Amino acid sequence: MSKLLFAPMATLSxxxxxxxxxxxxxxxxxxxxxxxxQATTFIGGGKFEQFYVxxxxxxxxxxxxxxxxxAEPMAEAAKIISGYGGIGxxxxxxxxxxxxxxxxxxxxxxxxxxxxxxxxxxxxxxxxPENMRLxxxxxxGDEDYKLDELCTFTDMxxxxxxxxxxxxxxxxxxxxxRPPHWSDAEALFEYVAKKYGxxxxxxxxxxxxxxxxxxxxxxxxxxxxxxxxxxxxxxxxWLFGDIAARLxxxxxxxxxxxxxEVVSLFxxxxxxxxxxxxxxxxxxxxxxxxxxxxSFANYLFTQVNNxxxxxxxxxxxxxxxxxxxxxxxxxxxx
Ligand SMILES: Cc1cc2nc3c(=O)[nH]c(=O)nc-3n(C[C@H](O)[C@H](O)[C@H](O)COP(=O)(O)O)c2cc1C
Numbered sequence: 001m002s003k004l005l006f007a008p009m010a011t012l013s014x015x016x017x018x019x020x021x022x023x024x025x026x027x028x029x030x031x032x033x034x035x036x037x038q039a040t041t042f043i044g045g046g047k048f049e050q051f052y053v054x055x056x057x058x059x060x061x062x063x064x065x066x067x068x069x070x071a072e073p074m075a076e077a078a079k080i081i082s083g084y085g086g087i088g089x090x091x092x093x094x095x096x097x098x099x100x101x102x103x104x105x106x107x108x109x110x111x112x113x114x115x116x117x118x119x120x121x122x123x124x125x126x127x128x129p130e131n132m133r134l135x136x137x138x139x140x141g142d143e144d145y146k147l148d149e150l151c152t153f154t155d156m157x158x159x160x161x162x163x164x165x166x167x168x169x170x171x172x173x174x175x176x177x178r179p180p181h182w183s184d185a186e187a188l189f190e191y192v193a194k195k196y197g198x199x200x201x202x203x204x205x206x207x208x209x210x211x212x213x214x215x216x217x218x219x220x221x222x223x224x225x226x227x228x229x230x231x232x233x234x235x236x237x238w239l240f241g242d243i244a245a246r247l248x249x250x251x252x253x254x255x256x257x258x259x260x261e262v263v264s265l266f267x268x269x270x271x272x273x274x275x276x277x278x279x280x281x282x283x284x285x286x287x288x289x290x291x292x293x294x295s296f297a298n299y300l301f302t303q304v305n306n307x308x309x310x311x312x313x314x315x316x317x318x319x320x321x322x323x324x325x326x327x328x329x330x331x332x333x334x
């Protein structure tokens with residue numbers, strides 16, 4: 001059966017979020033990518049770094065994602081972090097945020113001299129124990145990317161010991177509104193599968209919001225062995241469970257989800273797993289997606305976003321459900 005992966009998302013893919021997903025989708029997500037960990041800050045012993053490397057609630061399914069524009073700190077961080085367990089180390093080659101690209105990190109690794117990227121991977125692979133996987137998450141490249149160059153770039157990844165690739169088939173500048181280029185993803189996957197057989201695990205990512213959209217992506221990219229989901233799994237932490245049930249041809253849970261329970265649990269987890277300095281910003285980020293489940297999403301999120309602390313945020317949800325009692329209990333996706 002195809003595996004399901006939780007996407008690395010800065011400020012969202014942390015232990016508190018994983019706990020919520022495991023609570024509502026027990027054992028359904030095969031791999032939890034962490035939010036990107038800045039290698040230089042990590043090895044410099046930044047004040048908050050310990051919170052980025054919390055492995056719970058299922059350390060055996062964690063994939064640590066690293067970001068950095070330089071090889072040496074990346075390898076050093078990879079060596080330390082692989083000692084914390086998990087499936088392996090992932091190199092972020094997809095992030096297009098200008099401040100990341102300026103550092104030579106994220107998608108810059110796809111665009112710079114190939115020899116430099118190759119040398120970085122060789123150093124990281126050497127630093128990571130053999131029993132831990134090295135993976136890469138990437139986009140298609142710049143606006144003028146060429147499929148044959150993407151194929152040879154992937155050959156280079158494989159030659160340096162990368163054994164899982166997650167492709168988000170958008171270009172550097174493409175925003176979420178433009179559809180992913182599924183046909184080029186399939187062309188790349190065909191090339192890799194033909195050349196390397198099943199030794200390279202090929203995973204696809206982008207715009208999977210429910211079982212139907214997963215089926216459409218599966219139809220467009222039949223060689224994908226794994227499906228990575230980001231924003232939709234934050235909005236609906238039960239999504240992995242629902243999709244896994246459908247993939248296994250079992251019925252989805254017919255019960256309802258108590259939204260107030262989700263809010264309370266998330267807040268409790270956040271207080272246990274994150275430093276106080278992060279509570280408000282992380283809660284705001286989660287609720288910006290979670291509020292999309294309700295009719296007056298913008299109104300509710302504005303109220304929550306303006307709340308001064310976590311109890312006041314919870315209070316805003318309670319007030320909303322007093323006014324809209326029919327919205328408190330949510331259904332699983334069909
Ligand atoms: C808020 C946010 C933060 C993200 N941070 C990262 C990151 O740290 N590393 C990374 O490789 N991708 C990052 N991404 C991209 C996601 O991993 C994913 O590729 C993208 O959201 C598309 O998947 P989706 O349509 O399922 O959300 C981020 C996306 C969002 C929305």
